Amino acid sequence: MIVGVPTEIKRQEYRVGLLPVHVHSLREAGHRVIVQRGAGLGSGATDVEYREAGATLVASAREVYARPQMIVKVKEPQPAEFARLRRGQVVFTYFHFAASRALTEATMRSGIIAIAYETVTAADGSLPLLVPMSEVAGRMAVHEGAKYLEEPFKGRGLLLAGVPGVAPAKVVVIGGGIVGANAAKMAAGLGADVTILDVSLPRLRYLDDVMPKNVTTLMSNAYHIRDMVRQADLLIGAVLVPGAKAPVLVGESLVRQMKRGAVIVDVAIDQGGSIATSRPTTHDKPTYIKHGVVHYCVTNMPGAVARTSTCALTNATFPFVLELAGKGWRRAATENAAVRAGLAMVEGRVVFSKIAEQFGLPLHKL
Secondary structure (H helix, E strand, C coil): EEEEECCCCCCCCCCCCCCHHHHHHHHHHHCCEEECCCCCCCHHHHHHHHEEEEEEEEEEEHHHHHHHEEECCCCCCCCHHHHHEEEEEEEEEEHHHHCCCCHHHHHHHCCCEEEEHCCCCCCCCCCCCCCCHHHHHHHHHHHHHHHHCHHHHCCCCCCCCEECCCCCCCCECCCHHHHHHHHHHHHHHHHEEEEEEEEHHHHHHHHHHHHHCCEEEEEHHHHHHHHHHCCEEEEEECCCCCCCCCCCEHHHHHHHCCCCCCCCHHHHHHHCCCCCCCCCCCCCCEEEEEEEEEEEEEEHHHHHHHHHHHHHHHHHHHHHHHHHHHHHHHHHHHHHHHHHHEEECCEEEEECCCCCCCCCCCCCCC
């Protein structure tokens, strides 16, 4: 199979779909890899390294999309890329369809085989291709939140840990999954007073066992959310419904009641956001202020630490890339339930139920 790796064009996205080591492995398995020049530079991989690994380097996106049967990316196709997608071509990437009807409709028109990283599901129900970036995003949420609590960024002027004689900042994390657990662990390690909310009692029991003593677990309900959001100096939205739009758990009226200069980091923004006042932002303009609260809602947070993120992501994605290249998508989806769970669209037909439900589209069976 011919596999294509384009340069990511989403604003300030520095990750890449495959590294030279993966090109080498694909070549050893008998496949050909076409890489756009400069694709790996943001992740520390040079064109020379790709060439030495056996890749064919091309200058333009048009060339990298033209021949491959499979495209391996990081972020969803951007409007400038829609016209390059070819009917029957496999595109393996993060799609986050639920956040964008325009992307959904453009992908349907393209006729590609869309396999979404975020819904590839292991036998135990885990999301192996979402986990590594959720780990990065959860940890980054605390880094960014701590920074934007500083007075020059219009934050409350608080140090997360406090100092002797001065209380630490209050960090509230809504959602106890991978993002939330990593955020809580990082905030606790910095000495903050942390509360993490989740709807699952077994998950809360687990978190209570593994978290340090400055983390409090709390059942997520409207009363507790209202109480905790009012107390929060840093609020982290970390909820996830796989493949679906994130539920809005903090309404605008509640944001109005937050402390002036408090910070919201809505990690769920890739799936539409869990805070009513959230809207997508970029790394070069990451924040805005609404009702006196600093909002950080960057849709590709892990892209800022591309070397770490690309290594973590490709560690997880490459076994699936190798399987798809070796078997083709039909056989891979038939033999591997995890791949089948990642199938979102097949030649213009929606085959993932939550996308159909979100946009009122017909659901087709494979």
